Amino acid sequence: NAGVTQTPKFRVLKTGQSMTLLCAQDMNHEYMYWYRQDPGMGLRLIHYSVGEGTTAKGEVPDGYNVSRLKKQNFLLGLESAAPSQTSVYFCASSYSTRVRQPQHFGDGTRLSIL
């Protein structure tokens, strides 16, 4: 049971470089989310998707773009990386619109911007 798979697990970028983080889920979930986790700040929602082809902004969307071309995949892009984007990025998915349903998380991508 793979669940939610994130690639890559680690990455180091230079300021100004671009990259894409990939999230794949095999649970047929409609809803997918990208979070960043920073020390002392908890998880903050970057973007989310309520279905294939639809995305919406979360709490901290600036500097990021997302795409959900296929139901099972949710991509997070950094167009021009900045040191402030150094963080651990988590993807999650859930089955239902009701937030009381559990969110299933991947193991994260550790991203360092030099």
Add this chain to the structure above:
Amino acid sequence: TQLLEQSPQFLSIQEGENLTVYCNSSSVFSSLQWYRQEPGEGPVLLVTVVTGGEVKKLKRLTFQFGDARKDSSLHITAAQPGDTGLYLCAGAYSNYQLIWGAGTKLIIKP
């Protein structure tokens, strides 16, 4: 801005002791979830509480949702080293979004 404050931020105790972790807000939530996260992994859901005053038990862990649905607590009885981890609470205020606390890092020493 909605905030969810967790306390304490860090707790280190001996095996066998009891402990309580708190999650507080000035906002009312429709539901609240508790997750546990281990190093190098994503959070895993422990429980969801929905009704004000609700109490749920998961083996040695007892979760309570405040009567006004603004706060919650997690009590662990006779803590074990396997309980070590980062405990996160998350409150639901819309259909799609959760507000997350910063977490309580718990270490249980053998």
